[in-house]
Amino acid sequence: MKISDKLLEVQEVHKIYGGEQSETAALNGITFDVVPGEFLGIMGASGSGKTTLLNCIATMLKPTSGQVLLEGQNISSFRGTQLAKYRGSKIGYLFQEFELLDNLTARENILLPLFIHGENPKNKEKRLQKLAKQFDIEKVLNKFPYQMSGGQKQRVAAARALISNPSIVLADEPTGALDTKNAKILMEKLSSINETEGTTILMVTHDANAASFCSRILFIQDGVIFHELRKKVPGGTRNSFYERILTVMAQLGGGSTNVL
Template identity: 65%
Template sequence: MGGTIIMKQKILQVQGLRKHFGKHGSMTKALDGMTFDVLEGEFLGIMGKSGCGKTTLLNCIATALKPTEGKILLNGEDIGGFDDRRLAEYRGSRIGYLYQDFELLDNLTGRENITLPLAIHGKEEGIEADRLPELVDYLEIREVLDKFPSQMSGGEKQRVAAARALIPDPGIVIADEPTGALDTENARALMQKLNGLNREFGRTILMVTHDAGAASYCSRILFMKDGYIFHELRREFPQESQKDYYERILAAMAQLGGSADVF
């Protein structure tokens, strides 16, 4: 008898997504027919030159922008049909968002920044008690819980921000250039933590990045150009090393018309 094939669930489905700005002759097509799925437990990267539509895509997924056409489905539900209550639930607990520039509140401690989503959305204190210690220990930020952002390093700020994104236990984490404001050492440390969250804890992550090194932690990469997907890379587990995958990413970036510093 053959082995059982396990079909992974499609957590996020982007279907024919278009976003146009302006009218008629001055129209800009920021997204021009994006279609892709994010599978449960996947670490999916999206790469492309500045202006290709990556930020617009994330803003549509986060519901900061309304698409001109197309659908975004989370666990099969069209988020475009959500009422205000369900939108608040979606933003507050069903997706987590990790920003490039941390977006921590300066007047709150590390602990208060992490638990802010629970306070805003009226989550039970039990969630904080159960989940906070695990996240704090894994991300190695216990020593900054009582510090303000001005007292933290860039790496500590981004790990606090990661804990904030994860504490509501979202189905998917959206990471927007998470290493963009970090030096090489802190960028590598953060990516190792995100990789562990994905590989060891099954967290689903969708990450936009310019950085081939960060992208090498992804299991699959979509390359965007002019608002659509035009190339895809998959890491060949288990035989392909991260270094070999990184070299393949660099080769693809060069072949597709950009170098690592402009992607």
């Protein structure tokens, strides 16, 4: 796939909840593309539709209308085995609250997606060791979640999202349960993997610091794109990108505390 190709295409996606008498439109024809190797952030006020959008891409929700295409395939129409294969091999999902199984070690949690989808974990041992080193979790591979810090848990969860070499990683508020120090560590690790391996990441976040690690930000309001920011501008730095993000967040209404 060439860098100019579109990895993900969201085309006129609508999502309506409720019946005719009480309809609520979460997405109102949102359209955008993601290219391979991009680190895209999605931001918006509470109720703007960003989580609904992420769940449509993850196939947890089916759009009311419109299409979501990954590598040219309309994933909105997937069913059964095809849907399971997509979830198992094409996407990695990073949750806000880690979602690790307490009775499994870090190693077992990381390898769990492979077991679920019938892959041989032995084929991924080299990948596991590489991820463990990248996320600085080598010393906790044989520990259970209760023996780890919050930062370690989320880095284990990130390794799990990446173990199958997915086409795209979907991250839902990945720093939401972390303190400032561990949030920065996680974002530095994700940013490094994005840059060195070309891993495509789409992240929903309310955290301007986390968003400043992205290469592009889409701000959603009322189920459509309100504004777009790109990091790469003449003389641009992560700090200046952070300031630009804060400016747009304030325009969305209520400042950063209202951007969820």
